[in-house]
């Protein structure tokens with residue numbers, strides 16, 4: 182990176198830069214869609230799914246620290262900026278702001294959701310005899326606000342898989358209503374959580390696309406970004422595949438995968454279009470990408486540390502009771518994801 186504040190963009194290898202749009206699109210789609218395609222197939226062993234899932238958790242955490250927070254410090258600490266920007270370290274402040282926004286939103290969603298479900302439960306209890314099986318507001322709620330907490334082998338999920346496959350064995354119309362409400366609110370909450378995750382990775386994807394289009398070091402950056410997008414796609418895809426969705430909105434998994442996959446290609450295309458005038462080191466570009474990177478860093482830090490490490494492992498009794506071997510395997514997967522993504526941070 183050049184230290185001056187003027188545009189200094191690469192104009193060589195235009196053909197390959199255009200070709201990179203399609204190559205990155207395809208490799209991102211492969212990385213993101215693979216876990217979704219394979220989720221329902223029985224020939225993929227459990228360890229492979231766990232690998233994708235926890236490797237993905239590692240990728241998300243490293244993305245927050247290495248690919249978002251570090252550049253946010255760089256951009257908001259740029260020598261091109263002046264005034265207030267130079268008097269304070271804004272990057273961690275924006276990241277902290279994002280953490281609290283996500284936290285408050287989650288608390289609000291939890292409270293509104295539990296109030297709704299509690300109401301339903303009372304109505305059901307007054308007339309229904311087998312409430313124990315059907316309505317567990319706290320249990321339902323745990324899943325509806327922490328979708329990543331969903332376990333393939335939990336009874337709650339099996340029940341929902343039945344709903345998704347249209348194999349529901351419910352007979353009472355009232356319990357159906359409760360079930361529908363619960364699965365509907367779960368689906369909505371899960372979609373929101375993945376949308377938040379997606380938002381965090383999307384901005385970075387666009388920015389590295391822009392960088393690839395205008396950067397002098399094209400070849401090395403191109404190779405790195407292919408892996409970058411595949412790893413991150415794997416992380417996002419394993420989250421998308423873990424979503425328990427009603428059949429009617431099952432397509433949203435693929436919509437989210439496609440949305441993620443087109444971001445870097447769009448960034449490259451835009452970068453190629455405006456490369457004569459685009460100045461990645463200008464004041465406006467520094468402030469915009471710095472703030473967005475810092476906010477995304479906060480979002481992914483919260484998701485990675487609270488949802489993926491906290492809820493999924495530490496506060497998950499099933500996980501904490503599993504064998505040392507399994508936990509070691511999971512730690513290795515997480516560290517591998519974080520390590521590889523941190524290594525890629527050397528270039529992109």
Ligand SMILES: [Zn+2]
Pocket residue numbers: 248385389409526529
């Ligand atoms: Zn990156």
